[in-house]
Amino acid sequence: MAQLVKSLISSRTKDEVSWPSFWKLVELYPNWRLMAEAPVGEIESAIVEVKFAKDKAANLLLTLRKVAAEHPDFNLGFLGDMSVPDAHGWLERLDGVGVKVAASTLNFSTLNRPSFVIDSHVLRILQRYGAVVHSADSDKAYRAVMGSVPDWSPRRLVELHRLMKRLGQSWCQKLDVDCNGCPLAQRCAKRIG
Template sequence: MGKLSLAKKKLLANEVWDELNIEFPDSACSLEKDSPERLAVRGILSAQCTDITVNKVCRVLFDKYPSMEDVLKADISDIESIIKPCGLHKAKAASVMDFARLYEEEWGREVPESREELMRCRGVGRKIANLIMGEIYEIPAVVVDTHCKRVMYRIGLTESTDPLKAEADLCKVFSEDKWIRLGHLAVDLGRRYCKSQRPDCKACPLASSCQRRGL
């Protein structure tokens, strides 16, 4: 396939937006959102882990340590053991502790709105910062996770599988008011049809517009 012009990509983006909204009308963040700080912790734990596991693990974590103050006072080895099912448990426990420290000692018990400030926390990269900004403060930002970068590349709305470049490409073709929901729709598409291995192009609602269908 050839690379699409920006104008064609914008037309394609409109089609994709309409189709995805018809297919997934209830699309939303699948991490539980009982408080901003807890959502941020779930975001940190979600790297290379399913949202179902993160939600399950966090019910245990927050049952034992309800506040960030409680988390900060906890023994890190206990946090490691609780979050073990999420994988990378040592690094993630250190990140959760760092988040609790910043939240309690530097951020005045508030989750900051600023990407730069959020990314001061260990384990919070651009993807998690975008998630927090969008889900807590409704600040437009596209969360380009593994599903989003794969499906948007296959559809032809980006030529890059680098998340930063893909995000920049998507921001050029979708208007700001679509950025938060776009990430959720892409995840739904990736989970149901456009799987990493053997995408189900025959059943996919984007089959007629996708630029790399059947690849």
């Protein structure tokens, strides 16, 4: 549950902002039931620093309440018994949960499932390196990566995510591109600089 909540509030927000917001939520609401019963305004105030705080607060409450209706103990361990595609499907029917949040919930948590997290940095790298077409969205990129590495462990997928994210934050940023300094420039299909 902690990873689901953290992922829901961190979209398009730097970790330096989303982590303090997450910890503030956990401090204010020491269990998921209390958080699910909180007024939306209180949740929004707690996460006001994240981008789209109003929408994220509403989605978070709807998601927590849907989870509570089916699993009052807020234990998502049952997802570990499902196939990864079925677990993705279950998560993606929750408010505000797309492929990125579902993948991070499955892979970055104690569930430890093989699911690749596609954030904006990773998607940009995949597009620029020609691994997916430039118009590919996160869903298409996810399917392409998972189809290419079907036997990779959760740990290898986490490491790939971290390396690609670092590349996207350091050399291959959206606007500030440093192709000359990029360690993978010679392999890039869309070399810009």
